[in-house]
Amino acid sequence: MTDENQPRPPSDQIIVVQPDDYQTEVKDYSTRQPAYHSPPSPPRSKMPLILFILTCLSTLIVGGIKGPFLPLPGQLQLLFYQINAMGWSTFLSNGFSYAGPVMLILLSHEMGHYLQSRRYHIPATRPLFIPMPMSPFGTMGAVILQRGGVANRKQMFDIAVSGPLAGLVFAIPFAYWGLLNSTVETVIPESGAVSFGEPLILKWMITLVHGPLAENQEIAMNSMLFAGWVGIFITALNLIPIGQLDGGHILYTLIGKRANTIAYLILLSAIGYMSYTGEFSYSLLILLLIFFGVAHPPTADDTVKLGPMRTIIGWSTLAFFIIGFTVTPITIH
Template sequence: MNDSRDRRTVQEILIFPDGQTVPVKDVEPRRVRRRRPVHTAYLWSLGLFIATCLSTWWVGERRYDDGFGYMVPVMAILLAHEMGHYLVSIFYRVPASPPFFLPMPISPLGTFGAVIVKPGGGEDRKKLFDIAIAGPLAGLVIAIPVCIYGAITAEPVPIADVPADDFQFIAPPLLKWIVDAVRGGWPPGMVLESAVLDAGWVGIFITALNLIPIGQLDGGHILYALLRKRAHAVAGALIFGALAYMFLSGNLSFILMLMLIIMMGPYHPPTADDYVPLGWFRVILGCITLPFIFIGFTPTPIAIGG
């Protein structure tokens, strides 16, 4: 059944003094152009990016008197990491939000990193692997040169001169190797002060955290793509081991993060197709990338004083 109202026209007429009317033309009703809705997700992404730039600049200015020297490399590393995820998601036509950066000016880092929101199960095993691993690899492409430059330009300061209420980032093995390579060894009895070097440390540390193979972290995605449901046993063992370590050592540095992981779900959900073959190259790449946590992570990342 057709609705005649859908085909109505507007009739223009001339009215003469004697009341006679003469139609002039039939005019189709004007079509009202609807404006496309504003993509609020992109506005939020841009706003949070600017806020995180200001947050990291403020931390750099307060600690090093070099806000841009800290902000620029930190944001470049974070942006490379998140755009690695985002661009590969677009390539595979997997729905994903733009990156949402997390400012935190009261923390030593000035940021809690960034996240991308996407519906689970929208990708198969191979797509999951590629999207997950693209972020850490892209971030390291920026972070490692930043660490090298920072190690070269860092200023050695005697530990005795470090204020008792100041904090120092504890170098993971990778950063120690970089300092040894470019400076011929870590200066004995010294700490290295550099906004750029600390920015590189942030990039290495955040990458290592993301590669922990649990739940919805990048490492959790990669491990699930490699082992499928067998990854659940690894995630459970890691959570139990982390809780045991914190209980026995009294080091509760990561208790909040661990609780968040447990609340979000420590076990990775299935993909759209868990049986798509990865191929030998992805298997080798995943096996090389996941152990990065052993050289980029440190259980006690921050120490107070020298």
């Protein structure tokens, strides 16, 4: 029974009756805070996916017709006639056997960077592919953008070195597989003929598969071999130890601010070489390096130690530049 005359507790209080001693405890919920709800995350941009699809299409066309293509309205009809002349089955076979391997190489390279960034919680974009059907490669590669000054020395090293190593896991086997299915041709230089330079690692593989070649002999470039060549070439370019390239990141984490002096010396040497020889294949790259900065900025903490294993991996990765780079990548006779 209850006494209606007994005063009632406020509505925002609860009386808890203890069964053992019948003492009461008053819990006040009048100051209870509302539940916290995190703000919704902004929608992800669809641009990385769009660029990926366009780059797949670009490399498919360039690989299919075995040459660059100008994406202009007047050129589309010519492209259609060219594909009809060679046959759609030949076009698709050439296209997929090039586009598939080269996109896998680029994707693995950038995902190496991206996954390490996620591992260390470093803000970074998803891989941004660059379609370029006007080039003989069909692409200018891919990049990820990350916020500077967040990663420390060891984190920066892991992010930088993972890309080239992941890409080479596929680039070297593709090049070797392409060589196994290639033929040796006797070359008669013709006006307008295009040939591709052979880095040391490719020369070693050619000797291993086909033996020493005569002076007037070279390997007929099939789609798979060309994809491997592009992967090796792009990886070597990224390992140039300057600025924001992978090689610039790696060298800075290995030797600190002394890397900036080396970067300037390499850049000046490259400009001097191009001026002396008249070989300007890398002019655009030089301009981009100057525009984005030759010196490498400090990491969030340059005092973090790399350890002996990372040091060995770092110098070994940079050494690939020597065997993967070619001074004259494309020659038009």
